[in-house]
Amino acid sequence: MTINHHPPEDLLADFAAGRLEEAHQLVVGVHVAGCARCARFVQAIEQLAGLALEAVEPVPVASNAFEQVMSRIHDTPEERTAPDTGRDHGREEDIPSALRNYRIGKRRRVAPGVSMRPIELAGAENARAFLLRSAPGTRMLEHTHTGTELTLVLEGSFSHEGGRFGPGDFDYGDDEIDHRPIVGQEGPCVCLVAMTGDLRMNGLLGRLIGPFVRL
Amino acid sequence: MNVAIRALDGPIRAEAGIPRRVLALLSTGVSKGPKEQVDWADLIGRVASTGDREAFKRLFEHFAPRIKGLMLRAGCSADEAEEIAQSALIAVWRKASQFDPATAGAAAWIFTIARNLRIDMFRRRARANRLGGTSELPDTPDPAESADVVISRVQDAARIASAITRLSAEQSMVVRLSFIEEKPHPDIASLLGIPLGTVKSRIRLAMNRLRDILDEQA
Ligand SMILES: [Zn+2]
Numbered sequence: 001m002t003i004n005h006h007p008p009e010d011l012l013a014d015f016a017a018g019r020l021e022e023a024h025q026l027v028v029g030v031h032v033a034g035c036a037r038c039a040r041f042v043q044a045i046e047q048l049a050g051l052a053l054e055a056v057e058p059v060p061v062a063s064n065a066f067e068q069v070m071s072r073i074h075d076t077p078e079e080r081t082a083p084d085t086g087r088d089h090g091r092e093e094d095i096p097s098a099l100r101n102y103r104i105g106k107r108r109r110v111a112p113g114v115s116m117r118p119i120e121l122a123g124a125e126n127a128r129a130f131l132l133r134s135a136p137g138t139r140m141l142e143h144t145h146t147g148t149e150l151t152l153v154l155e156g157s158f159s160h161e162g163g164r165f166g167p168g169d170f171d172y173g174d175d176e177i178d179h180r181p182i183v184g185q186e187g188p189c190v191c192l193v194a195m196t197g198d199l200r201m202n203g204l205l206g207r208l209i210g211p212f213v214r215l
Numbered sequence: 216m217n218v219a220i221r222a223l224d225g226p227i228r229a230e231a232g233i234p235r236r237v238l239a240l241l242s243t244g245v246s247k248g249p250k251e252q253v254d255w256a257d258l259i260g261r262v263a264s265t266g267d268r269e270a271f272k273r274l275f276e277h278f279a280p281r282i283k284g285l286m287l288r289a290g291c292s293a294d295e296a297e298e299i300a301q302s303a304l305i306a307v308w309r310k311a312s313q314f315d316p317a318t319a320g321a322a323a324w325i326f327t328i329a330r331n332l333r334i335d336m337f338r339r340r341a342r343a344n345r346l347g348g349t350s351e352l353p354d355t356p357d358p359a360e361s362a363d364v365v366i367s368r369v370q371d372a373a374r375i376a377s378a379i380t381r382l383s384a385e386q387s388m389v390v391r392l393s394f395i396e397e398k399p400h401p402d403i404a405s406l407l408g409i410p411l412g413t414v415k416s417r418i419r420l421a422m423n424r425l426r427d428i429l430d431e432q433a
Binding site for chain 2: 009010013014016017018019022025036037040041043044045046047048049050051052053054056057058059060061062065066068069070072073121122
């Protein structure tokens with residue numbers, strides 16, 4: 001898998017620092033899990049964070065904290081790692097292993113040739129995450145954003161003004177970018193998408209697809 | 216959220232003419248004297264292999280107050296910071312055998328534990344706000360709710376450690392303040408006594424430089 005499009009560095013640094021919203025953390029994390037280049041960058045930020053941890057002014061913990069910790073260690077049964085069977089996500093697409101522990105909702109048709117499956121998030125802040133599946137050759141909605149949209153290609157490809165995006169590629173959209181992606185002819189395109197804000201739809205397809213942004 | 220900006224307390228804010236950068240560097244510890252050389256990785260190994268309680272106590276005494284300090288700087292309340300510090304050390308005990316010095320330094324590894332606990336805490340709190348209930352950290356989170364799930368590792372710790380030493384002191388400082396201590400850019404500007412635009416461009420330069428150094432190594 002050759003990855004040509006990576007998340008911007010500040011997004012990777014926010015990921016490493018644990019500052020992203022859940023949906024964004026998920027999409028960046030799935031990219032990083034499959035991209036050695038970005039994994040190195042994230043580890044470099046974690047090393048910097050380790051240095052910051054060493055250098056920070058210590059703040060005393062509760063006077064009985066050590067005893068509390070030892071008794072919590074002994075009172076709570078040793079962490080049992082349940083056999084990791086994952087959840088049954090059906091066989092329609094390969095779910096990346098990083099998503100295995102998430103509940104993924106039922107497929108919903110949102111437009112001709114386009115369907116989506118919402119991903120259940122624990123905190124459910126104001127970002128949404130979903131798997132978006134589009135038939136070969138689909139011209140996706142023309143839209144602009146009020147928030148940000150992170151897209152990771154899992155299967156197939158799409159292209160827009162920014163280039164061609166294949167498996168592993170990461171596309172970062174914000175309110176300055178007008179996307180008009182076209183799905184490649186080689187097969188359906190499955191993407192993992194995180195989205196904040198509203199989409200201002202242009203065109204009929206946008207109005208058809210509108211309901212799915214109100215997850 | 217209660218943002219603790221210690222370095223802005225006192226003389227820095229009061230006297231515009233003071234060499235802010237020097238104070239800021241001191242306050243974040245960069246120019247501290249020689250550190251005692253303790254092999255934290257070795258102590259973690261002893262916890263893993265023999266459940267060495269003395270080794271664990273030394274890890275606790277060193278890292279718990281630092282985790283609390285860092286979490287306070289990054290905007291946690293005192294209770295949250297205390298809870299994360301304690302839970303992180305419990306996780307150090309339980310996960311000691313998973314620590315791999317080839318992928319991370321001891322402090323970086325412990326940082327990632329604390330970071331993931333904080334993510335879990337904020338998610339639980341968000342969900343508790345929605346559903347009503349407790350937002351306390353359980354000792355064993357459900358896998359689907361744990362931030363551990365998606366992190367991957369490259370066996371490259373030594374090279375990555377040498378890469379970050381090639382950032383300038385100014386660059387690593389701005390990365391630390393912005394991403395790890397989570398200070399807003401205007402606060403960084405006044406802390407370092409530089410214009411806001413310089414903060415933004417310095418962060419961008421630091422990010423690009425780090426990417427270039429890592430690409431060069433690859
Ligand atoms: Zn990448």
